[in-house]
Amino acid sequence: MNPNNLHSPVSRRSFLKASSLVAASGAAAPYLTNLRAAAEDPIRVGLVGCGGRGKGAAEDAVKAAGNVQVVAVADVFADRAQAAATQFKVNPDRCFSGFDAYKKVLALADVNYVILATPPGFRPLHFPAAIEAGKHVFMEKPVAVDGPGSRAMLKAGEVAAQKKLCVVAGTQRRHQKSYLETVQRIHDGAIGEILCLRAYWNQNAIWNNPWKPGVSDMENHLRNWYHYTWLSGDHIVEQHLHNIDVSNWVMKAHPIKAYGRGARQVLTGRGQIYDHFTVEFEYANGVRMFSQCRQINNTSGNVSEAVVGAHGTANPNSTIMPKGFPVWRFRGANPNPYVQEHTDMIAAIRVGKPINETQEVVESTLTAIMGRESAYTGQMIDWDSTLNSAMNLMPQKFEFGPMPPVTVPVPGEYEFV
Amino acid sequence: MAGRENQIGVGLIGCGAGGWAAARDALSGPMAVRIAALADLFRSPIERMRRQLRRWGQDVADGGCFLGGDAYLGVLGMREVDCVVLATPPVFRPLHFRAAVSAGKDVFLGMPAAVDAGGAREILAAGIMAERRGLAVAADLPGRHDPAVRSFVRQLREGSAGRLMGMRIGLRLPPLSSSIRPPQMSQNEFQIRHWRSYLCLSGDLILDSQSWQFDLANEILGGHPVRALGQGGQSAGSMGDAFDHAALEFVYPGDVRLHSFCGRLSSVEYGESAIAWGDRGSLALPLVQAAAPMPRAGDSGAMDRGDRSTGVCLGGLLAARIAGEPWNDARRAVEVTLTGILGRGAASSGRELTWEEAAGSPIRLVPDPSSLVF
Numbered sequence: 054m055n056p057n058n059l060h061s062p063v064s065r066r067s068f069l070k071a072s073s074l075v076a077a078s079g080a081a082a083p084y085l086t087n088l089r090a091a092a093e094d095p096i097r098v099g100l101v102g103c104g105g106r107g108k109g110a111a112e113d114a115v116k117a118a119g120n121v122q123v124v125a126v127a128d129v130f131a132d133r134a135q136a137a138a139t140q141f142k143v144n145p146d147r148c149f150s151g152f153d154a155y156k157k158v159l160a161l162a163d164v165n166y167v168i169l170a171t172p173p174g175f176r177p178l179h180f181p182a183a184i185e186a187g188k189h190v191f192m193e194k195p196v197a198v199d200g201p202g203s204r205a206m207l208k209a210g211e212v213a214a215q216k217k218l219c220v221v222a223g224t225q226r227r228h229q230k231s232y233l234e235t236v237q238r239i240h241d242g243a244i245g246e247i248l249c250l251r252a253y254w255n256q257n258a259i260w261n262n263p264w265k266p267g268v269s270d271m272e273n274h275l276r277n278w279y280h281y282t283w284l285s286g287d288h289i290v291e292q293h294l295h296n297i298d299v300s301n302w303v304m305k306a307h308p309i310k311a312y313g314r315g316a317r318q319v320l321t322g323r324g325q326i327y328d329h330f331t332v333e334f335e336y337a338n339g340v341r342m343f344s345q346c347r348q349i350n351n352t353s354g355n356v357s358e359a360v361v362g363a364h365g366t367a368n369p370n371s372t373i374m375p376k377g378f379p380v381w382r383f384r385g386a387n388p389n390p391y392v393q394e395h396t397d398m399i400a401a402i403r404v405g406k407p408i409n410e411t412q413e414v415v416e417s418t419l420t421a422i423m424g425r426e427s428a429y430t431g432q433m434i435d436w437d438s439t440l441n442s443a444m445n446l447m448p449q450k451f452e453f454g455p456m457p458p459v460t461v462p463v464p465g466e467y468e469f470v
Numbered sequence: 471m472a473g474r475e476n477q478i479g480v481g482l483i484g485c486g487a488g489g490w491a492a493a494r495d496a497l498s499g500p501m502a503v504r505i506a507a508l509a510d511l512f513r514s515p516i517e518r519m520r521r522q523l524r525r526w527g528q529d530v531a532d533g534g535c536f537l538g539g540d541a542y543l544g545v546l547g548m549r550e551v552d553c554v555v556l557a558t559p560p561v562f563r564p565l566h567f568r569a570a571v572s573a574g575k576d577v578f579l580g581m582p583a584a585v586d587a588g589g590a591r592e593i594l595a596a597g598i599m600a601e602r603r604g605l606a607v608a609a610d611l612p613g614r615h616d617p618a619v620r621s622f623v624r625q626l627r628e629g630s631a632g633r634l635m636g637m638r639i640g641l642r643l644p645p646l647s648s649s650i651r652p653p654q655m656s657q658n659e660f661q662i663r664h665w666r667s668y669l670c671l672s673g674d675l676i677l678d679s680q681s682w683q684f685d686l687a688n689e690i691l692g693g694h695p696v697r698a699l700g701q702g703g704q705s706a707g708s709m710g711d712a713f714d715h716a717a718l719e720f721v722y723p724g725d726v727r728l729h730s731f732c733g734r735l736s737s738v739e740y741g742e743s744a745i746a747w748g749d750r751g752s753l754a755l756p757l758v759q760a761a762a763p764m765p766r767a768g769d770s771g772a773m774d775r776g777d778r779s780t781g782v783c784l785g786g787l788l789a790a791r792i793a794g795e796p797w798n799d800a801r802r803a804v805e806v807t808l809t810g811i812l813g814r815g816a817a818s819s820g821r822e823l824t825w826e827e828a829a830g831s832p833i834r835l836v837p838d839p840s841s842l843v844f
Contacts, residue, residue: 363632
């Protein structure tokens, strides 16, 4: 991997251009689709990971354009795979289960569009394999839970670029018209130089499946995956990544340092994730992003981002509040971004102008990991040590058997390497 | 000229680290000061303090040493005491302040001034009484006297960062030590001896550690916050119920935000104590050693650190007293304390709270602090 790529402003700018180009073509898509319906190349979707998000993403892909069909499904659990096969009317011989089910989907020659929607820990295993198999990939965020996984993702992203494959990540705000227009205005200087940012994902506690006796540790982990760092990355990575990604998008950069704190204050039961984090991220130019995420019941909810500029403030989802000038608020059609991201990707495939979001989503994933590790250790963690970290959270082997006990990170005792 | 009329008699109520620092600073200033009385709940801090004072050429007579829950009344009853230093755990502050004002003493007020809003209101009321009686009240807000802090405030006031849009304050402290209560020691005594670990005694980490930073922020941002959101918790499994980390976001008028962090998690320090940004740039305040929080009570290194400028506050108070100038920090102390209470409430509840909710809160953490005394 070439670490320079991560810092290259040139590649970042060209990405943004490509992104707005696709967004523009996406906006015109309904007409194009109607005119070109007969000539549309078929999109044959292989779904890897048949949980709620996977099935939702597959539904969104089908809605996103004409001639899109789900033709194969895979999940570690047979019950999950079968439910998805039934929903999408997938031939039973194209319904796979087990840890290597993804390989069977990737081996199908007619599958040209793979949706990776398993728990994020598996992404660095599945994505390189999908790129190796020559598939266009739509992958849910986050795309890794640790440094080694992030590096594997970056490497595969480069291979994807060489192979001219499309890679779109489930950071759907980057495909949401209201965000696109507002961030464009921020980039155009509507609030002046950026002084600081805020990012929040404060919500109630999430689902928490009880530990099932008589079932292997591994199955218990997988069925309650959100609560294990090796699978979800913890909620700062799994969920709050969205808001962190918006900050990075606005800044056209990633932070270089994080000062974090958090704890498992209220959350009980098995598992190891925290229920709150607050992180002060610092970008190379000294600008701070103040991040909060929380999953605790009966607390104030807030899922948003804010940008403070020298000449005003902005909510990058919709609103520019310039000091001394009228407020600008996004109005007009704001197509469902969960569908739009597939529309944009399918359009890019069909016009032969691949988009590749790997680097951006890996940077945001690493940003969140950096914040998490700072909170876990109670120390400042910098970008390079996060990117180059040797800490591999994945188990030695994937099989339904015992798992080592998990521990809740205790600052001062926990070590990040 | 060592006559009583030319000497200021100081009484220390609380002989832990705060009391030590105040005594040292009072004695190192230009004023003729005599430490006339000592009070503490426990015998050993009084003994240690007397030994140290002897080394500094001050002999506190047996009759000036008071032990136990009513010890503060003994100090306040002494005619030789002109000024008292209130340096006990904060839960006792409103009780002691009220009594000190009633007794007509000048007061050096340790911070925070209270652990809850009810206590803060008592401080305010007693502060008004002090004003009417012409008593001086100096709060332990060393940022008001630290040259680096003053220069930071001055530069911001002169517009070196332009119109201010936000500010960050941060403080990291080493973890508190945990210990096990000896079987013969009462729960109350154990907790008071380890008061920083307990919310109801210390006001929690936020109030305990950040008063001077809140004061700085309120001074720079021109008032108190209107609301706050925040998070906090205990991640290192330490003793007691005090948070070991908290992160707050205060909203000031005009949507200017103060981001505030404190933690007892590691030895990694911030590069600066505060940073403020405005439409013309940002300005950082380097780490202010002088304003570091009080060392732990009984910490043997406390006297050697030389890292507090408490004495400038106390010295200023004493000088003002000589000059007959009015000095009353009570309102400021209350505003700072309520800022901390607002932040603590937001972090503890996970709810966004308004200033009115926090300042008007009826919650008393300890309805009758004198009942704590075993």
